[in-house]
Amino acid sequence: MNTENQIASNLALVKSSLRDAEVRAGKQAGSVTLVAIAKTQSIEAVQCLLGTGHKVFGENKVQEAIEKWQVLREQYEHIQLHMVGALQSNKSNLAVKCFDVIETLDRPSLARELSKHMDKQDRRPECLVQVNTGEEKQKAGILPKDADRFIKSCRLEFNLPVTGLMCIPPMAEEPSPHFVFLAQIAHRNGLKNLSMGMSSDYLVAARFGATHVRVGTAIFGKRRQDGET
Numbered sequence: 295m296n297t298e299n300q301i302a303s304n305l306a307l308v309k310s311s312l313r314d315a316e317v318r319a320g321k322q323a324g325s326v327t328l329v330a331i332a333k334t335q336s337i338e339a340v341q342c343l344l345g346t347g348h349k350v351f352g353e354n355k356v357q358e359a360i361e362k363w364q365v366l367r368e369q370y371e372h373i374q375l376h377m378v379g380a381l382q383s384n385k386s387n388l389a390v391k392c393f394d395v396i397e398t399l400d401r402p403s404l405a406r407e408l409s410k411h412m413d414k415q416d417r418r419p420e421c422l423v424q425v426n427t428g429e430e431k432q433k434a435g436i437l438p439k440d441a442d443r444f445i446k447s448c449r450l451e452f453n454l455p456v457t458g459l460m461c462i463p464p465m466a467e468e469p470s471p472h473f474v475f476l477a478q479i480a481h482r483n484g485l486k487n488l489s490m491g492m493s494s495d496y497l498v499a500a501r502f503g504a505t506h507v508r509v510g511t512a513i514f515g516k517r518r519q520d521g522e523t
């Protein structure tokens with residue numbers, strides 16, 4: 295199979311296994327949003343998915359997202375682009391311009407900048423608060439003990455459209471307790487969206503209430519610069 299067919303066939307496989315997991319979890323088939331993580335992938339690789347009608351993508355770097363998606367948005371309608379990487383506050387302006395969903399809202403300084411630029415641009419991408427459920431030192435995300443207060447301040451003080459939470463469980467741990475934990479924080483804060491689950495555990499995440507799964511490798515194959523998260 296050539297690469298193009300391979301990517302489309304990987305997508306079909308991921309979608310059908312996700313559908314099975316949804317049904318087994320008592321949800322409607324197709325109710326979980328599959329965010330295809332396109333970081334490091336070429337425009338050509340991304341076009342294989344766009345060609346099948348897939349619309350929802352994620353990137354982890356602002357600059358890369360702008361370079362790739364300015365072109366692609368001219369060719370394809372109704373694309374929904376998610377920011378899933380660590381966001382520097384000084385790139386808030388560009389992030390508000392480029393993304394439809396910002397999944398990595400994780401600190402007050404970023405909340406302030408995003409709020410400022412949303413007002414200026416009169417454009418309000420949905421925000422998910424990233425929670426560092428494993429309390430890992432090297433990982434982004436608000437600590438669980440600060441989550442309730444932070445979510446409240448994002449909504450009330452900064453007037454941000456926060457609709458849910460996102461997490462990346464520790465590599466070496468069983469992910470399901472982290473998914474349960476994230477769902478609890480969302481529930482007590484009245485948030486409906488849960489972005490959790492990647493190539494290795496998106497079916498588990500679907501079982502534990504994910505509304506969004508972020509899948510890269512299982513669709514595109516191994517990334518060229520792998521080793522990054």
Ligand SMILES: *Cc1c(COP(=O)(O)O)cnc(C)c1O
Pocket residue numbers: 331333354378379462492493494508509510511512523
């Ligand atoms: C790269 C990345 C993914 C996708 O990871 P895969 O294991 O390739 O599916 C998901 N979420 C985030 C935040 C990422 O950076």
